[in-house]
Amino acid sequence: MLLRVPPPSSKPADLSRTYDAVIVGSGAAGGMAAHVLTSHGLDVLMLEAGKQVDTTAELHSLEWPYDHPRRGEMPYDRHALRGAEYAFRKPPYAPKDAPWKAVHSYVQGWNGTDYTKNIVVDEKDHPYTGTNYAWVRARCLGGKTNIWGRLALRLSDYDFKGKSHDGWGEDWPISYADLEPYYDKVDLYLGIAGHPEGLPHLPDSKFQRSTRLNPSEVMLRHSIAKRGRVLTPYRAGVTTDGLKHNKYRSRCFGRGGCNRHVGGCDIHAAFDSPTGLIYPALDTGHLTVRTGSVAREVTVDPGTGKARGVAFVDAATGQTMEARAKTVILAASTLETARLMLLSKSSQHPSGIGNASGHVGHNFCEHVMGPGVDGFVKDLVGKPRTLDDGRPGGFYIPRFRNLKDRQKDFLRGYGFEGHGGSTMFPSSARGPGRSRTSGAFPSCASTSSSATTRRRWPPTWPTPRARCSRRPGSRSSTPTATS
């Protein structure tokens, strides 16, 4: 059944009271914090810098390219950054003389940047400097969950205890066994489609009905199995069986639109934080959401030195206000959260709140994205075309290196996302394609806040500066896609 339930409205924030918790940010992290706390009866205020965007209307998952005046591209007076521009241009990526009215963050190789122009930031308003780095930011209710690629994988002890396997880096203080019960809860609450494979390095989730591999993908699954490698249907953060407890999300109708229009799904079968977490939390009566509220710093009680609340700026009026709470949760995304902590200086926290170690803003561990390869399955050339669209993803090939063996001069592993079959043009002009994803080792010269240039709004805040470099070890864990 297709569910179309309008979003619940929030009551206005009451800044004269002390909430049980104030949460900064409404993405995956902020949404989950709001859901868990309100389900236990705590009164929570959520501050979100961006607006509430009606993604049901915005994403047009079913629109055909020829029904859009520019086949999904945004108007010509705006520019959507391409992946390569982050390498050959120098940040800030929207310089003062940029000829466009707006310059939007990169959202990977998907078509349809027009659908995301109200979701991702305009780099003119939110510049950053430093080394070349693609910092994709979604500034609206739900953050990046409105555009994510839906690949929902569990980490394993090959990730948490990497040092014990190969001697590099540091082991995490937690293990997969510690997290497994929480993964289980999240899967049952949000819905995830996939096929169990029983792999210790890619633990199975509590799966809903899997999407199907098409003939070219099945052929690839069988051929790489001979080399001990696994190709499994895309593990998608999408509900394929429906969620009885959630009236805002329909089950996946297999329309394939999410691959055409970035990650978004206008019937919310693909998880997003608003319909998956925030609206149900609002329905408890314990959550208040204040959009257009840009957190500036964590305020502290001068007596105890503990967090007292959050100072924020109203995006419409420019007025600064304070929201008070017993607990402050920063969930403004990895880099913005680090920046907020560094900006939260007081006599008790001279180098920023929670930064007595000096490590905040360092040891950034990036998700390395790589080039892809395309090919033809020669046994299928000339065969009748099949209808292979209509899935929220193709396949995933989990890591296969350095599991039982130890490879000389090569650390850790990487996985491939891909798809094959006959899909709508222009994808149909390609064969099974694979792109690579892998982890990186943390680098100790990472992010910081500086006052080198000013952001257009608010005018007096320091502009973030990224300084990232790859450690030698991470270079050897980023091979070519054909290896």
Ligand SMILES: Cc1cc2nc3c(=O)[nH]c(=O)nc-3n(C[C@H](O)[C@H](O)[C@H](O)COP(=O)(O)OP(=O)(O)OC[C@H]3O[C@@H](n4cnc5c(N)ncnc54)[C@H](O)[C@@H]3O)c2cc1C
């Ligand atoms: C194109 C794309 C594809 C992706 N695909 C995948 C995938 O397939 N699988 C996967 O696992 N991950 C994927 N990711 C990554 C995933 O989406 C993110 O890791 C995740 O959504 C981050 O959640 P978050 O809550 O930490 O941050 P965000 O979702 O970024 O949320 C942070 C929120 O905080 C708000 N905020 C920021 N600063 C302030 C402030 N000062 N005051 C108030 N609010 C503030 C922002 O507006 C935003 O709404 C993808 C990301 C992108 C961009």
Ligand code: SF4
């Ligand atoms: S394929 Fe499923 S998840 Fe993707 S847009 Fe269609 S209904 Fe949504």
